[in-house]
Amino acid sequence: MDAMTRADRARGNVTRPICLINDRPGTVAGDPVRQEVRGLMAVPEPHGGPTADKNRDWHWSEQGAKQVDAMLDQGGWREVAKAHAWYDDTDGDPPEKKTAYKLPHHELIDGKLKVVWRGVTHAMNALAGGRGGVDIPEKEKRAVWRHLARHYKQFDEEPPEAP
Ligand SMILES: [Zn+2]
Numbered sequence: 001m002d003a004m005t006r007a008d009r010a011r012g013n014v015t016r017p018i019c020l021i022n023d024r025p026g027t028v029a030g031d032p033v034r035q036e037v038r039g040l041m042a043v044p045e046p047h048g049g050p051t052a053d054k055n056r057d058w059h060w061s062e063q064g065a066k067q068v069d070a071m072l073d074q075g076g077w078r079e080v081a082k083a084h085a086w087y088d089d090t091d092g093d094p095p096e097k098k099t100a101y102k103l104p105h106h107e108l109i110d111g112k113l114k115v116v117w118r119g120v121t122h123a124m125n126a127l128a129g130g131r132g133g134v135d136i137p138e139k140e141k142r143a144v145w146r147h148l149a150r151h152y153k154q155f156d157e158e159p160p161e162a163p
Helices: 003-012 015-042 060-082 117-127 138-154
Strands: 084-087 101-104 106-109 112-115
Touching: 060 084, 060 101, 060 106, 060 112, 084 138, 101 117, 112 117, 117 138
Parallel strands: none
Antiparallel strands: 084 101, 106 112
16 A cells, blocks of 8 residues: 555544544643643742832842741741742642742741842843843743732832843
8 A cells, every 4th residue: 555545545534633633632731731830830929918128138149048947937838939939840839949949039027028129120130131040941931020020010110021
């Protein structure tokens, strides 16, 4: 049997088109769709909450480890997740590993998680590629931007353009 005959036969087979239709959603769900769902899980929903003084300095590189420990005491890893704009949920949601979290912008101040303006701009700059950028999946950047843009509004500021 030559190729032409096989193709003709396939075209004449009524179940063939149905098969293709059934296959298609499976193929999509196997990759981009699941990726998108995962992305939404790894980006904490945009939230408001109390804000810190707008002039508060941001020294996460020195204070971060201490901050995360305090958040863990206060509310466990969920509290840590709330302080960041992205985390890698491969090993749990929320993950129980400090290195899984990126783009911190909240601090525990007087026992409350507060949004720190300079932390927000720091995270937004990194998202836009500043200071070496941030290593997160390209397709999750928009959701991260949305999270941070909400905080811009809290401080009466206009966010930069979305990625
Ligand atoms: Zn936030």
